[in-house]
Each structure stands twice: as C-alpha cells, then as structure tokens.
Amino acid sequence: KAVAIVGCPFSGGQPKLGVDGGPIHLVEAGLPEQLAELGWKVQFDGHHQFEDINTQDDPPIGKLKNPRLVSRVCKAVADVVGNHAKNGQLPLTLGGDHSLAMGTISGTLQKYPDACVIWVDAHADLNTAETTDSGNIHGMPVSFLLGLGPKIEEFSWVQPLLKPHRLVYIGLRDVDVGERRLLRENGIKAYSMHEVDKYGIGRVVEMALDHVNPGRKLPIHLSFDVDALDPTVAPSTGTPVRGGLTFREGHYICEAVYETGCLVALDIMEVNPSLEDTASVKQTVAVGCSLARAALGETLL
Ligand SMILES: N[C@@H](CC/C=C/[B-](O)(O)O)C(=O)O
Ligand SMILES: [Mn+2]
Ligand SMILES: [Mn+2]
Ligand SMILES: [Mn+2]
Numbered sequence: 001k002a003v004a005i006v007g008c009p010f011s012g013g014q015p016k017l018g019v020d021g022g023p024i025h026l027v028e029a030g031l032p033e034q035l036a037e038l039g040w041k042v043q044f045d046g047h048h049q050f051e052d053i054n055t056q057d058d059p060p061i062g063k064l065k066n067p068r069l070v071s072r073v074c075k076a077v078a079d080v081v082g083n084h085a086k087n088g089q090l091p092l093t094l095g096g097d098h099s100l101a102m103g104t105i106s107g108t109l110q111k112y113p114d115a116c117v118i119w120v121d122a123h124a125d126l127n128t129a130e131t132t133d134s135g136n137i138h139g140m141p142v143s144f145l146l147g148l149g150p151k152i153e154e155f156s157w158v159q160p161l162l163k164p165h166r167l168v169y170i171g172l173r174d175v176d177v178g179e180r181r182l183l184r185e186n187g188i189k190a191y192s193m194h195e196v197d198k199y200g201i202g203r204v205v206e207m208a209l210d211h212v213n214p215g216r217k218l219p220i221h222l223s224f225d226v227d228a229l230d231p232t233v234a235p236s237t238g239t240p241v242r243g244g245l246t247f248r249e250g251h252y253i254c255e256a257v258y259e260t261g262c263l264v265a266l267d268i269m270e271v272n273p274s275l276e277d278t279a280s281v282k283q284t285v286a287v288g289c290s291l292a293r294a295a296l297g298e299t300l301l
Contacts, residue, residue, distance in 0.1 A: 122228055
C-alpha cells in the first residue's frame, strides 16, 4: 500500500495568512515517518509544489477573491492528485485552505468517477458565486464540484462529476442561509453536531456510510477540515466554531472510514500554524498528524 503526500502550501481561498504553512508543519512533525511505521510506502514530493503558480493581475470576479490563483492552483492539484491515484497511490493532501478540495476531489474523480465524498467540517463549503458573502473560495469548493451556481469561466475546468447522493457531511454547525437552501434543494445528506449529539458518532458514521456507500463497494474520498473539531481540540485554524467534534469523535470517523477498506484519498485541511500560541499550534499539528494516521490504519489496540 502506497501513499503520496501532496503538500499544498496555499492560502488563496481565504484571507488569513499562515495556512500555507500547514504542510511543512505536518511533515516536520514526522507524518511521513509515522505513515511508514504503519507500513505505508510513502512518497513526498517536497514543500514547494504549486508555489510557482502566481497571477500578476487577479482582480475579484464578482465577489470571488483571488479567483485566477485559486483556479490555477486547484487545477494543478487535480492533475497531481489524479496522477498519484492513477499510479495506485493514495493521495494524502495537506492544506492549505479548503478551496484545494476543488482540486483534490476533481483528481480523485478522474480515476474513481464513482467515488463518494465524506466532508467533515464545521462548514458546508457549498456557497456559489451568488450566495457567498465573503467571496472566500474556501467556502465554495463543493458547489463547483456539484456544478451548482452560475458558471464562472475561470473555473470551467471543474467537471460537475460529484453527484448529491454521493456526498455526505459530518460536523456542520455554521451553515449560511444560501447553503441551507442548496442542501435542501439538492437533497444533500448532512449530519450536523445536533445529530452527533443525538445519535452518537458511531451511529452517525454508520448512517453516513449507509447513505453514500451502502454496499461499502464505492471508493471513498475523505475531506477533513480540522475546524470540524472543537476549537479546544484544534485551535490553530482560520474559521473556528465552538461546539465541535471531540478529539475522539474526529478520530472515530477516520478509524471507521479506514475499516471500510474503501478509502482512496484523504485531505487534512486548514491547519494554520500562524494562529494562536505555540502550544496551540503544536496541539493542532499533532491532531492533524494523528487524524491522518487514524484514517490510514492506526488502531488503538
Ligand atoms: N461560510 C463561510 C465560511 C467558509 C469556511 C470555509 B472552510 O470550511 O473551508 O473553513 C464563507 O463562505 O465564507
Ligand atoms: Mn472547509
Ligand atoms: Mn470549515
Ligand atoms: Mn476552515
């Protein structure tokens, strides 16, 4: 079993500096060695992928900020992730902000067009060019992947290959009014923190998997935004929201997804080592590493 670590030092999908430092902190905390310990053949192509992509002139398109930069980086990520998947490796993308998932999931769908997506996040990241308030594209990747909202020329490379019934959310607790409408209109299954409290994480994960992968036969792309965790668990992230997943709930999701044997791609996103104090940064980086290990087979016994 082979894993390709794709470090994406990218922050263009949101305004806070520092999230581009996520990959190097996760790698320097020893993640590659930790995965090798678990028996994975590990490839890491270095810290400077995608840094050469910049756009001289990138004025907003409507409300969308850094649109050309985000589009070009995500397109490059899609190609890199898609190639690793085609080489039979499991792409582990380290963010960097969550706009990158427009690229990672596009890459996965190139190789696994029937893949389902488990999106673990406080946010739905489902805003369109019409519904977004912030214009931050890390709040929009899912709408592009589903082909919702007005067509934006710059993002025409994103094929609407993801189907609503192949997507499920866990951890939502900060969803904009436009996103709530789109969730309803498209019949997208979402397990918010209310359901996690009501049913417990075990039942929620089972229901989520039953919804998108009833026979446990479809490939799974797990896209994990560390802000799904409670800010006391993962403080160094750009858009923290209280009332999140516990350390164990977050890890249970990863362990249960690994147990399906269907995982083909993983994103660990939105670790921002420039936010909060040193202890908080270390804690958040350590959580990012342990979530990745849990999703790639680390067990407690
Ligand atoms: N819904 C908000 C927040 C977006 C959060 C994105 B994140 O989940 O990737 O952190 C927005 O559209 O700006
Ligand atoms: Mn997100
Ligand atoms: Mn989020
Ligand atoms: Mn975030």
